[in-house]
Amino acid sequence: MDLLKNKIKAEGVVLSETVLKVDSFLNHQVDPELMVEIGKEFAQRFKDQGITKVLTIESSGIAPGVMTALQLEVPLVFARKKKSLTLSEGILSSKVYSFTKKEENTISISHKYIQNDDRVLLIDDFLANGQAALGLIDLVKQAGAEVAGIGIVIEKAFQDGGKLVRETGYRVESLAEIQSLENGQVQFKQEEAKV
């Protein structure tokens, strides 16, 4: 998705060979128009999959998730990273280790909102080590529902997550696949190296 790649090139900050900061349009400040285009792109790619729910994780998945759900005309559900006092019965949980934040979170959804006849599109902002996506897949399976596909805004293709998640057999669509962050440069997959 060229619009997204151009935004990453223009505004992404390479903090190390593994960390890309996109706080200006996705993870802290959010560009609503870009989110609309991301939602349209995911909806286009998964439109024939009979999707009944979009599932993401708080917080950075919510903006692209809600725009995707809007386009597909289905509800969004966002998994919580902590149990809330007003979210108690019928909870499904899975443990997710975040390598970025160096902590384990329990992600949870209410079974009420993902049921066994749902076909669920998973949306997340980043795919790096794949732990979040695997946690979401686990939640959908616990609910007895089907994973209809996985939509990722930015995939760090040099990390293990893409392989791990694709090994589950589900279709993964990443709107921007980063091959490398070496030398402070963002290089996308299938993009020829500049000489």
Add this chain to the structure above:
Amino acid sequence: MDLLKNKIKAEGVVLSETVLKVDSFLNHQVDPELMVEIGKEFAQRFKDQGITKVLTIESSGIAPGVMTALQLEVPLVFARKKKSLTLSEGILSSKVYSFTKKEENTISISHKYIQNDDRVLLIDDFLANGQAALGLIDLVKQAGAEVAGIGIVIEKAFQDGGKLVRETGYRVESLAEIQSLENGQVQFKQEEAKV
């Protein structure tokens, strides 16, 4: 906003005289079409305020916030409840006590995204004790920016927050004002009691 009030009447679950659960369309599952209408309503009410940024708090403020920002054609910024490893320099913070979750959070924004020439519309899902809204106001002041208004999806008008926040002198627009949750019933403000 009748669409919202009807949704609350139909799907809101009164858990106690102070707690209303709206997990089916706002706090866990999200109704994207309703979020669009909420965004349009806030944009309409604040359209003459010269707003340059919408500011909310993760997580439940993000969906209504991004739709409001989309309508106003400005960026959304969402305050974080925890410091992230990739969010470090130029951070403004404020302490917010959540009576619902019985915990104190430090909410933070990057100064980079709220600057001293910004006119900021604050959006949040609930106004109850007002602590979150006061924390957001504090962040905007620390940034040297102006609070242009405060948009609340659901105000629990029987709690102190509305008074506390209005005493700051800022304009507060609540799309649904709940007068009481007594006897397991949602009663809106200015709505005549049923005999």
